[in-house]
Amino acid sequence: MKWFKRSWLSITRNKIKTGILFLTTFIIGSFLSSTLALYLSNEQIKAEIKNKLGPVATVHSYYNFDEPYADTYDKYFDEYTMILEKLAQNPAVEYANIHYSLTGFASPSIYDDSTMSYQDYEAMNKKAVPLICYGTNYSMPIEVQEYKMEITDGRGFTEEEINTGANVILLPENYKRNDNQAIQIGDQIQLYYKKDQQIILEYQVKVIGKFKQINQLPQDMNLSDCVIMPNQTIEHISLSLNEAWLSFSDAISHGDHYDIPQISISSPIIRLKNIDYLEAFHERATLLLKNKNYVFSSASDIYDAIAGIIENMSFMSKFLVSSAFISSILILSLITTMFIRLRKHEIGVYMAVGEKKNRIIFQFIHEILFIMLLSFNLSLLAGKQISNSLSEELMDFLIDPNIQTITQTDELLNPEQISRDTILNNYSLSFDSSFLIVYEVLSLSVFTLSASFPLIYLVKSKPKDILSE
Amino acid sequence: MNILETKNLYFTYPDGDQRKIILNEVNVSFDKGKFYTILGASGSGKTTFLSLIAALDKPERGEILFNGEAIEKIGYEKYRRDDIGIVFQSYNLIPYMNSLENVMVAMSITDNEMEKDMKAQALRILESVGIDENKAKRRINRLSGGEQQRVAIARAISTNVDVIIADEPTGNLDGKTSEMIIDIFKKLAHEQNKCVIMVTHSEKIAAESDVVLKLNTDTQNFEVTS
Numbered sequence: 001m002k003w004f005k006r007s008w009l010s011i012t013r014n015k016i017k018t019g020i021l022f023l024t025t026f027i028i029g030s031f032l033s034s035t036l037a038l039y040l041s042n043e044q045i046k047a048e049i050k051n052k053l054g055p056v057a058t059v060h061s062y063y064n065f066d067e068p069y070a071d072t073y074d075k076y077f078d079e080y081t082m083i084l085e086k087l088a089q090n091p092a093v094e095y096a097n098i099h100y101s102l103t104g105f106a107s108p109s110i111y112d113d114s115t116m117s118y119q120d121y122e123a124m125n126k127k128a129v130p131l132i133c134y135g136t137n138y139s140m141p142i143e144v145q146e147y148k149m150e151i152t153d154g155r156g157f158t159e160e161e162i163n164t165g166a167n168v169i170l171l172p173e174n175y176k177r178n179d180n181q182a183i184q185i186g187d188q189i190q191l192y193y194k195k196d197q198q199i200i201l202e203y204q205v206k207v208i209g210k211f212k213q214i215n216q217l218p219q220d221m222n223l224s225d226c227v228i229m230p231n232q233t234i235e236h237i238s239l240s241l242n243e244a245w246l247s248f249s250d251a252i253s254h255g256d257h258y259d260i261p262q263i264s265i266s267s268p269i270i271r272l273k274n275i276d277y278l279e280a281f282h283e284r285a286t287l288l289l290k291n292k293n294y295v296f297s298s299a300s301d302i303y304d305a306i307a308g309i310i311e312n313m314s315f316m317s318k319f320l321v322s323s324a325f326i327s328s329i330l331i332l333s334l335i336t337t338m339f340i341r342l343r344k345h346e347i348g349v350y351m352a353v354g355e356k357k358n359r360i361i362f363q364f365i366h367e368i369l370f371i372m373l374l375s376f377n378l379s380l381l382a383g384k385q386i387s388n389s390l391s392e393e394l395m396d397f398l399i400d401p402n403i404q405t406i407t408q409t410d411e412l413l414n415p416e417q418i419s420r421d422t423i424l425n426n427y428s429l430s431f432d433s434s435f436l437i438v439y440e441v442l443s444l445s446v447f448t449l450s451a452s453f454p455l456i457y458l459v460k461s462k463p464k465d466i467l468s469e
Numbered sequence: 470m471n472i473l474e475t476k477n478l479y480f481t482y483p484d485g486d487q488r489k490i491i492l493n494e495v496n497v498s499f500d501k502g503k504f505y506t507i508l509g510a511s512g513s514g515k516t517t518f519l520s521l522i523a524a525l526d527k528p529e530r531g532e533i534l535f536n537g538e539a540i541e542k543i544g545y546e547k548y549r550r551d552d553i554g555i556v557f558q559s560y561n562l563i564p565y566m567n568s569l570e571n572v573m574v575a576m577s578i579t580d581n582e583m584e585k586d587m588k589a590q591a592l593r594i595l596e597s598v599g600i601d602e603n604k605a606k607r608r609i610n611r612l613s614g615g616e617q618q619r620v621a622i623a624r625a626i627s628t629n630v631d632v633i634i635a636d637e638p639t640g641n642l643d644g645k646t647s648e649m650i651i652d653i654f655k656k657l658a659h660e661q662n663k664c665v666i667m668v669t670h671s672e673k674i675a676a677e678s679d680v681v682l683k684l685n686t687d688t689q690n691f692e693v694t695s
């Protein structure tokens with residue numbers, strides 16, 4: 001009769017002992033699996049929210065402009081771009097998508113509806129199309145890389161064009177020449193800025209490509225009336241405009257260039273390479289931005305505003321699962337010690353007939369392992385029920401109906417507007433394979449810790465001592 | 470050559486601050502084919518001696534030789550597995566197994582050659598000590614004390630060992646049952662050429678043995694009478 005068969009006989013014939021061990025393990029296992037499911041699910045939900053928000057950050061400016069406006073405006077712009085560039089240099093940064101923009105321009109030679117003739121169009125609108133000069137700091141705009149827009153004709157920018165600020169643009173594809181001809185790649189078009197019916201500045205740019213917006217952009221940004229060009233180009237245009245305006249306003253004795261559009265920075269987005277870098281980046285950036293005119297904010301802020309309840313649940317479930325783990329080791333150690341002590345004589349008998357110690361250990365480990373693991377695994381079913389009601393209880397406990405929840409968060413960083421309510425509405429416990437693996441590991445370690453010590457102690461003692469007790 | 474022999478066996482137990490000598494340089498030897506009994510006052514050290522020659526405990530000094538080889542060299546575990554059989558006063562059977570299974574536990578553990586049909590062999594051995602097939606398949610706790618002790622003897626001899634060591638095997642049994650057990654031991658020694666070493670409190674039983682070893686509490690050594 002091999003040790004394996006002995007252990008099987010013991011399991012099937014010592015019904016009361018088997019039953020006690022099974023039931024205790026079952027109860028403990030239900031507690032362990034339900035708290036573990038709760039804990040892991042919360043961790044998973046936390047990770048999902050963080051992933052959905054993404055490792056993104058931005059800097060908002062709240063600059064107070066003093067008189068003379070022109071000087072402070074330049075100072076503000078330099079400061080803001082410097083801050084953004086500094087942050088962009090951090091090795092954790094994947095990209096810093098910075099758009100300069102300049103409004104108020106129009107083009108006399110093109111119109112924006114390819115479905116009708118210019119004559120019909122003019123009859124309806126009678127006005128030149130206003131255009132926004134929209135900048136990019138990437139030769140292939142991030143929006144293209146992220147499938148927000150696509151270049152339907154021509155090409156993107158070259159590095160050189162980006163760096164030098166060449167006079168090249170991408171034009172929305174639905175534009176057409178006023179003479180009803182299609183716009184060709186390589187065509188020059190005219191942009192002008194007009195004030196009080198006076199043309200202040202004319203600017204020639206070359207069309208190098210056409211694009212189409214294909215997906216929603218943050219803050220519902222609409223590219224259909226934008227011409228996209230290198231940020232540097234916008235800086236050049238803005239400079240030329242300011243100069244032209246100065247000489248023009250001198251002539252008619254206007255004040256400073258308060259009255260004309262100024263270059264601005266819209267929706268800068270800094271994306272990190274990895275979500276794990278966000279906390280550290282957030283801390284460093286906040287330190288860097290002591291200047292009260294600029295506020296750094298990241299997906300962490302959004303997360304903090306909407307995921308508080310999940311954080312609390314996660315904290316409590318962590319506490320619950322660790323206490324379940326510790327108490328299960330304590331209780332099962334007691335039970336297995338009892339279980340083995342009751343069979344001290346049996347162990348003595350095996351020793352007396354010269355059985356090898358490792359086989360004695362195998363037999364007992366097999367017995368306990370079989371009963372415990374069977375019970376632990378069956379307790380998963382109960383654990384599933386318990387964790388459901390446990391999570392409901394916890395939620396009821398944690399949600400304070402008197403506290404108003406934050407519903408509005410930074411649209412730039414949270415374009416989908418994920419809120420606490422969307423999180424709670426989608427809250428669900430998961431019993432996936434990672435849960436199963438962790439649970440098996442946990443229950444195996446409960447088994448190992450609770451069963452091996454009494455067993456090893458016993459087998460280490462002298463056969464005479466065991467037999468004479 | 471003696472099958473079993475002790476050389477200057479010395480053993481003490483802690484007794485308060487001092488150590489109490491239990492076995493003081495004991496030199497005794499045992500042969501096959503003989504029935505030995507060990508007598509001595511309660512607490513004199515009989516059980517201690519048996520646990521040493523049964524390799525359940527280790528002597529402080531001295532040696533135990535089996536067929537001239539030190540059992541320490543053979544290995545205590547292997548020596549117990551292949552060379553001796555032990556019978557206890559309290560039977561020490563495994564309660565959730567029947568008699569047959571109890572015997573087969575020992576048979577499957579030993580390295581000694583067993584018959585191919587181990588079960589038939591076990592049944593025959595049980596039969597030889599008076600346990601029929603019906604009783605052989607009964608749970609241990611449904612057997613009388615005398616029957617349980619027969620099963621324990623069957624287990625001890627089932628592995629084809631030459632030495633049987635028994636500590637007061639009749640201590641819990643009535644006179645008539647005791648006699649039957651003693652009879653089995655005698656036959657084992659005389660008919661099957663085993664060396665049987667048995668501790669007893671009964672002078673009457675001792676009188677039936679071939680050699681009596683009396684543990685003297687003054688010297689903590691044996692006086693041997695044949």
Ligand SMILES: Nc1ncnc2c1ncn2[C@@H]1O[C@H](COP(=O)(O)OP(=O)(O)OP(=O)(O)O)[C@@H](O)[C@H]1O
Binds near residue numbers: 482483491511515
């Ligand atoms: N583990 C121990 N620690 C200390 N002293 C012990 C221990 N085991 C036995 N003794 C002592 O050693 C002495 C011998 O004990 P042992 O059991 O060998 O006696 P025994 O002759 O078998 O007695 P009995 O006839 O009552 O069975 C006794 O005085 C006992 O109290």
Ligand SMILES: [Mg+2]
Binds near residue numbers: 515516517
């Ligand atoms: Mg004794």
